[in-house]
Amino acid sequence: MLTSSQQQLLRVISQSGPSSRTVLAASMGLSKAAMSGIVRDLISLGVLRETETIYGQGRPSILLDLHPEGAFFGGVSLLEDPAPLVLCDFNGNIVARQTMPLSRDPDVIAAMIADTLPKLLSECKDAGRKLSGLGIALSGFVDEKQASCVKSTLLGWQDVPLAGIVRQKTGIATFIENDAKAVAVSEKLFGGARDVQNFSVVSFDDGIGCAHFVGGKLYRGNHGGAGEIAHCTIEPSGAPCRCGKRGCLDTVASLKAIKEMAKAEGLACHSLDDLETEASLGNAAAIRILHRAGSALGLAIAHLIQFNDPGLILITHVEGRFDGLFGTVMRQAVEGNVLPRYAGQTPIRTQRVDGDVWARGAASIAAHNFLIGPNPY
Amino acid sequence: MLTSSQQQLLRVISQSGPSSRTVLAASMGLSKAAMSGIVRDLISLGVLRETETIYGQGRPSILLDLHPEGAFFGGVSLLEDPAPLVLCDFNGNIVARQTMPLSRDPDVIAAMIADTLPKLLSECKDAGRKLSGLGIALSGFVDEKQASCVKSTLLGWQDVPLAGIVRQKTGIATFIENDAKAVAVSEKLFGGARDVQNFSVVSFDDGIGCAHFVGGKLYRGNHGGAGEIAHCTIEPSGAPCRCGKRGCLDTVASLKAIKEMAKAEGLACHSLDDLETEASLGNAAAIRILHRAGSALGLAIAHLIQFNDPGLILITHVEGRFDGLFGTVMRQAVEGNVLPRYAGQTPIRTQRVDGDVWARGAASIAAHNFLIGPNPY
DNA sequence: GAGAATAAGTTCAGAAAATAAACAAAGCAA
DNA sequence: TTGCTTTGTTTATTTTCTGAACTTATTCTC
Structure with missing residues (x-):
């Protein structure tokens, strides 16, 4: 688990793009010294990496960005049958892909995901260790905590706590989201916004x-x-x-x-x-x-x-x-x-957008929770 | 100046209403020990006070609330002539009132405010020491920092950095805001929302x-x-x-x-x-x-x-x-x-709402900045 | 009504996180 | 070269938070 400063740093980078330590320190209201340490930790965790060097007057600054392979996120779309299950890296690239039969029974869905996940992870080394969350996109209304489906006409659901069920079966932090909102999040994290x-x-x-x-x-x-x-x-x-x-x-x-x-x-x-x-x-x-x-x-x-x-x-x-x-x-x-x-x-x-939007969107929901987290005060 | 934890605490209380130390600690993700100290400081600063005692099983909890006289805020409405200038406490009560002639010249406005402020403060003891901000409501568009009026047809302004001018004359942290937005803020802080x-x-x-x-x-x-x-x-x-x-x-x-x-x-x-x-x-x-x-x-x-x-x-x-x-x-x-x-x-x-809405709204903008502060990440 | 149970709030030593200030590093400009 | 400028690091110090034990104030139970 990351400290709140580490999370905040990832959040800032994911929103403002690659930045130098000094810039990050200023925009987070921290000292350069504190930033130095936080960055060191995140780099050794493999979440952050140094990219470009910017030359100006004085010592050049080194831009820091999320490491594409610093964390992986699973995404499931319940909008198609068979349901696609993808694995995304920090850039939103789909690095692995599987499908599973669609079901309307939350327990069956959870079991299928738990079943398919190892196959998905085996396609990409390191992904298993760095899997940081699971997202599920569906058509319908989802509660504030992204845990429970309040109502879905398509799936015939009412107050189904899908996230908890899947989390229990897989042991992975899981979040569900409405399809359109999931796509929006993927645009924010990976796309044009x-x-x-x-x-x-x-x-x-x-x-x-x-x-x-x-x-x-x-x-x-x-x-x-x-x-x-x-x-x-x-x-x-x-x-x-x-x-x-x-x-x-x-x-x-x-x-x-x-x-x-x-x-x-x-x-x-x-x-x-x-x-x-x-x-x-x-x-x-x-x-x-x-x-x-x-x-x-x-x-x-x-x-x-x-x-x-x-x-x-x-x-x-x-x-x-x-x-x-x-x-x-x-x-x-x-x-x-x-x-x-x-x-x-x-x-x-x-x-x-291409055919895997929903699954990628679902994965981005997990990434969003990893980076931005739930409502902080 | 308050520490960020102190500010956060005030923010939480202003949003959730009176709460006990334990509840506050939980909702801010801090330990009871940390909360104990933060609350002690704020009480001795006069910003917070203990109110009701709630009996249940175990030791009763003591609700903490903002002290009505913990901080005062000035509010000016540029929507009326003469322009009202009010002093509000933490509950939004108007504790003092003055008027000044309306002008379209920012420098004149600033000078008038600086002139009228001492009269206003003399009406209420302690207010001078505890004056924590000044708000100005006007008709028009205001920039993100609540510092500059981008455009006001009524005042004939374009990019007038009024907040800075007033701040320089008075030495008080000053924020400007659109009239409707100011009223909204006063409803959030003091009213039904x-x-x-x-x-x-x-x-x-x-x-x-x-x-x-x-x-x-x-x-x-x-x-x-x-x-x-x-x-x-x-x-x-x-x-x-x-x-x-x-x-x-x-x-x-x-x-x-x-x-x-x-x-x-x-x-x-x-x-x-x-x-x-x-x-x-x-x-x-x-x-x-x-x-x-x-x-x-x-x-x-x-x-x-x-x-x-x-x-x-x-x-x-x-x-x-x-x-x-x-x-x-x-x-x-x-x-x-x-x-x-x-x-x-x-x-x-x-x-x-009564006639002093705009001025009270203006004051609430200052209170909002004191409590909620500018955009935190 | 005595003791048990319960929960709130406090204390204090120690850990964690941030800071300030001095410093090293890496360039540019004269 | 020799400064100058700015980034990033180091280290001692200060600030802030935590954990665990403790005190306090009440209700519950017998």
């Missing part, structure tokens, strides 16, 4: 998910429901949504909704890309659908900016492109619906 | 302001613009707003907008209460206006809940009531536009 303190990730997929980072930490909300933008009302008295209300963003702008609208219009489009192609050829129905979806998503993001003033909006998507009509309309809708003073002030990045 | 970690305050007035607390700390957003719900688009292609876009919440639901709509309808109503009375008498125009305003505000708050899942929405208002048609429609609109699963899960409290 490393150095941003306050930002929101919008995951664009069959459904629309969202997660916020505030002060460098995942913000979950009081019931774990922060970021449920999919069900904010965008078209008052619009189409009924499966959630029970009407006009939710989910009914207009999710990939599923777009596909359904295309089908209803008699278009033979099976993907967003198809639809974009149709639209570029002048198909009025395709243009209408993309326009409607793009402005709905843009309006929701504009609200997000107005409400929370994040430093970055990161849109992750498995399918589709954001450089076509849909993306253009979306960006226009954002700019047109934020305070003119702020227009263009909030960068909106899109990022295509 | 003491024990809530994540909540939002909506200030309902001529304009609509909003501020978020996340993890017990004021969240300002990346450009200090978090909480600008007044200019989120509620009625797409609605009436033009002074901000440059259309259909902002501000154009439909602010007190000013409501009054203007009433005037445009030829109603002789000069207050929200008048309008409520008209509506209760069956006046169709009055009903229409209140309905429109209430559902707009409700929809915005519903979005807020969907986006951020706060533990509490606190609506502060100087004028008007929230138990009439306006409030009812507002609440219905909230319930109708959040995920049915969450309906009724987020308490919405309204609180009438």
